[in-house]
Amino acid sequence: MKATTTGGAAVEAAAPPSKARRRSRGEELWGWLFVSPMLLGVTVLVLLPIVATFVLSLADWNFVQGWDGIKWIGLDNFDKLLRDDLFLRSVRNNVIFLLAVPVYMAISMILAVVIDRHVYMKGFFKVAYFMPYISNIVAVAVVWQVLFHPSNGPVNQMLRALGVSQPPGWLADPNYALPSIMLIVVWTSIGFNLILYMAGLQSIPRDLYEAAEIDGASGWVRFARITVPLLSPTSFFLLVTGVISTFKVFDIIAVTTQGGPIGSTSMMVWYLYDTAFVNLKVGYASSIAVVLFAFVLLITLGQWAAQKKWVNY
Amino acid sequence: MTETAAAFSWKKGILTAALLVLSLLFLLPFVWMLVTSFKPESEVFVYPIQWIPKQWNAVQNYSEVWAGSYPFWRYYLNSIQVALITTAISVAVSSLAAYGFSKIRFKAAGPLFLIVLATYMVPHQAILVPQFILYRRIGLFDSHLGLILLGSFSVLGTFMLRQFFMGVHNELIESAKIDGASHPRTFGSIALPLVRPAVATYAILRFIWTWNDYQNPLIFLRSDSLFTIPLAMQKFTSMSGQFYSLIMAAAVSAILPLLIVFILGQKSVIEGIATGGVKG
Numbered sequence: 001m002k003a004t005t006t007g008g009a010a011v012e013a014a015a016p017p018s019k020a021r022r023r024s025r026g027e028e029l030w031g032w033l034f035v036s037p038m039l040l041g042v043t044v045l046v047l048l049p050i051v052a053t054f055v056l057s058l059a060d061w062n063f064v065q066g067w068d069g070i071k072w073i074g075l076d077n078f079d080k081l082l083r084d085d086l087f088l089r090s091v092r093n094n095v096i097f098l099l100a101v102p103v104y105m106a107i108s109m110i111l112a113v114v115i116d117r118h119v120y121m122k123g124f125f126k127v128a129y130f131m132p133y134i135s136n137i138v139a140v141a142v143v144w145q146v147l148f149h150p151s152n153g154p155v156n157q158m159l160r161a162l163g164v165s166q167p168p169g170w171l172a173d174p175n176y177a178l179p180s181i182m183l184i185v186v187w188t189s190i191g192f193n194l195i196l197y198m199a200g201l202q203s204i205p206r207d208l209y210e211a212a213e214i215d216g217a218s219g220w221v222r223f224a225r226i227t228v229p230l231l232s233p234t235s236f237f238l239l240v241t242g243v244i245s246t247f248k249v250f251d252i253i254a255v256t257t258q259g260g261p262i263g264s265t266s267m268m269v270w271y272l273y274d275t276a277f278v279n280l281k282v283g284y285a286s287s288i289a290v291v292l293f294a295f296v297l298l299i300t301l302g303q304w305a306a307q308k309k310w311v312n313y
Numbered sequence: 314m315t316e317t318a319a320a321f322s323w324k325k326g327i328l329t330a331a332l333l334v335l336s337l338l339f340l341l342p343f344v345w346m347l348v349t350s351f352k353p354e355s356e357v358f359v360y361p362i363q364w365i366p367k368q369w370n371a372v373q374n375y376s377e378v379w380a381g382s383y384p385f386w387r388y389y390l391n392s393i394q395v396a397l398i399t400t401a402i403s404v405a406v407s408s409l410a411a412y413g414f415s416k417i418r419f420k421a422a423g424p425l426f427l428i429v430l431a432t433y434m435v436p437h438q439a440i441l442v443p444q445f446i447l448y449r450r451i452g453l454f455d456s457h458l459g460l461i462l463l464g465s466f467s468v469l470g471t472f473m474l475r476q477f478f479m480g481v482h483n484e485l486i487e488s489a490k491i492d493g494a495s496h497p498r499t500f501g502s503i504a505l506p507l508v509r510p511a512v513a514t515y516a517i518l519r520f521i522w523t524w525n526d527y528q529n530p531l532i533f534l535r536s537d538s539l540f541t542i543p544l545a546m547q548k549f550t551s552m553s554g555q556f557y558s559l560i561m562a563a564a565v566s567a568i569l570p571l572l573i574v575f576i577l578g579q580k581s582v583i584e585g586i587a588t589g590g591v592k593g
Contacts, residue, residue, distance in 0.1 A: 024418075030496040031419025038410035038429060041466030046432045049443035056442065063446075111332075119329040127579055128336040131343060134575045134582075136525045138543040139564040142550050143346045146557050152358035154345060161360070187339070192586065199587035248436055251527045255547055269438045276442050277532060289439040296436045 050293070056286035063280040077287035087288065089263050090271040093178055094247060097267065100182040100189075101242035105235065107186070108193035113227060115194070116201045126198070130191035137188065141255040144184050145171060171256055174264040181252055181265055193238055200234035201227070240303045247295055268292050343568075350374055350562035357557045374562040383552065385566050387538065388545035395457055395541055396523040399464040404516050407470035408508075412500050414471070415478040416486050426475075433468040441532060448533060455535045463533065464523050470515050477511040478504060514585030517578065524571060542567050 057078070060071040081087050115125045132140060147155050148170035159167040168176040204227065212222050228235075250269040253259060259266035259274060266274075268288065276285030344364070349357055353370040356363065379385045413419075414426045444463070445454070453459030481504050489499040505512070527543040534540060540548065546567045553559045575582055 027417055028419045031413050031417040031422055034413025034417060034496065034500075035410045035422075035425060035429075037406045038466060038471055039425065041406065041462070042429055042432050042468070044447075045444065045463065045466060046435055046440060047428075049440035049447065050432075050435050052443035052446075053440055114328055114332060118325055119332055120325060121329060125332055125336060126583065127576060128339050130575075130579075130583065131572065132339060134521065134571060135343075135568045136543055136546065136571065138527050138546045139567040140342075142546065142560060143342055143564050146349075146560065147342060147345065149358075154358075154360070154362055157358070157360040157362075190339075195583055195587050244436075248438060250438065254527070254531070255550075272438060273441075273532075277445075282442055282446075285442055289442065292436055293439040296439075297434055300434050 053286050053289045053293070056283055057290045059283040059286075061281075061283045063282055073283070077284050078290075080284070081287055081291065086263055086266060087268075087271060090266040090268050093265065093267050094249075096178060097182060097185075097246045097249065098243060100185050101239060101246060104186040104189045105193055105238055105242065108190050108238075109197050109228075109231065109235070111190070112194050112197035112201060113223065116198055126195070129194050132188040133191035135188075137251045138255050140188060141184065141252045144187075145256050148180060172261060174261045177257055177261060177265045181256065184252060184256075185249070189242070193242075196234055196238060197231060200231045204230045236303075236307065240299065243299055244296055247292060247299075268295075346561050346564050346568075349558055350565045352558050354556055354558045357561075370558065371562075374558050375566070377559055378549070378562045378566055383537075383545055383549045385542075385545065385563065388540050388542050391457070391539060392524055392541040395460055396520050398457075399461045399523045400516050400520045402461065402465040403467050403470055403519050404512060406465055407467055407515070408474050408505060408512060409500070410471045411474035411478050412496075412504055415475045416481070416483075416499075416504060417496060429468055429471060433472070437528075445532060454533060455539065457539060459533055460529055460541075463529050464519070464526070467519065470519065473515055474508065474511060477508040481507050514582075517582055518585055521571065521575075521582075 058072055058074060060073045060076070061069060111125075111129065115122055119125065147153050150156060150167075150169040150172050153170075155170070156167040170180045171177050208226050208230075209222055212226060217225070248269055249267050250273065253265055253267060253270045254273070257265040259270045269292065272285050272288040272292065275281050275288060345362070348364055348366060351369055351371040351374070352363075352366045353368050356366065356368060410429070414422055414429075448454040448459050453462065485503055485507075486499055489503055494503075524541075525543060526541070527547070530541045530544040531547075534544065537548070546563055549563045550560050553563075
């Protein structure tokens, strides 16, 4: 092939139209061939299932009944959802859980600024704060469950030693279970947010700070007027992915509380899982899936609309 | 500026000390886990916490985890097999598609890419039930192959690699074409080597995500012998009940190898996450 390099180019230049058409037909074929494995996988494993989810949400059906057991009941499942206390509680817990997102974003942003400019041993801190993110969430959840053990756990023993006579039961207490899980999620999420904020800081020109300093702006003013606005694209990205990820919280609940005690940590995905794979109500679970999909879709579409307004580029 | 860059700054020193204290919040749970995994059960909850065990029970604890009734060596082999094959297939499928969408001019490229991208908005949990029914029907339920296929078609990977392929100059592709190279050849010997760092980063991330995945094994596996580490970790915990030293030995076994890989390769992992802005 190599020997014909120049000759090939000459032929190409003088190629008659029919050859060009054949070439573009070749492009069509190769294009489809290259993308077809991906297309096939996405069609079979995502597109068909999402259509099936919408169809099944209109049915009353149990796994064990077989296809003959399907009853089509229109929108009854959604009607039932609106009056299902545990579902409404799960949605409410999801909404409460959103509070964790700004909390870990704020901590991460401050940590990023401090680590980036104002400390020694940068590399060590990056790794230390990132460790929880890289660790297996199941193992992390199990460790925290033991640390939070109501009677013997190190956390409560320390609190008692500090004079707290009635420390909370953490994951075992309906009033504290959800905040405890949020605390663990904040703990695991800081690393990822921190890394992205540090990357964002690299793109802020240094002369901005120098100019502000010459104008007499204090450290706080520089942070509020330069750093925060110029990090807004990163913040926006983290906010959207963070909000979407709270709607997908599952692993940590499955490992620690299984939605309990008394439904206090039930979230939408946990309730979906419980309905589908423990209670085997396929139709009802599918209607929860449709609601979940709608939430994520709304956030994603809202993101596009809001991006232009709020983000300083 | 009165200080030179090399001089020790008190402000910096104090902030470093403060952050060190704060980082204890992140490190101590790991240290506690490690220390507890070496202790006999009777000393797990002794307070004040013994950061250096008085009695060592490490050999017994770890042999129970690695060779007991839930032998971790088997789950390690399962996890390695699933994670490696998933990563290999996913990298192949995504880089082929990414090249196709960015470097081959065919009419359907735009619309097809939009369709693929749109599926990224579908939360995985919204399609679990139909996937489960499908897997039961076609016999992929309770098999490693089924698990591997679930992780093999990554929209994120395709999107990420497409960005990098777009950075490869079209002149390179065109001149290869003029030289008579077909697309597979251009892809394999010109385009792919040029984006190798991006491919490596994506491969590392895909490996970590697959290794840590809990939800898919939980739903699509049933036989103990097929379990991957996270699922085995959870089963081991519920079986071991109150034996917290054993549970911590299992947790160490589940976390440590990946942590070592991460600390060794932290530069590319952290940079990959920072540039890709991706989330598992």
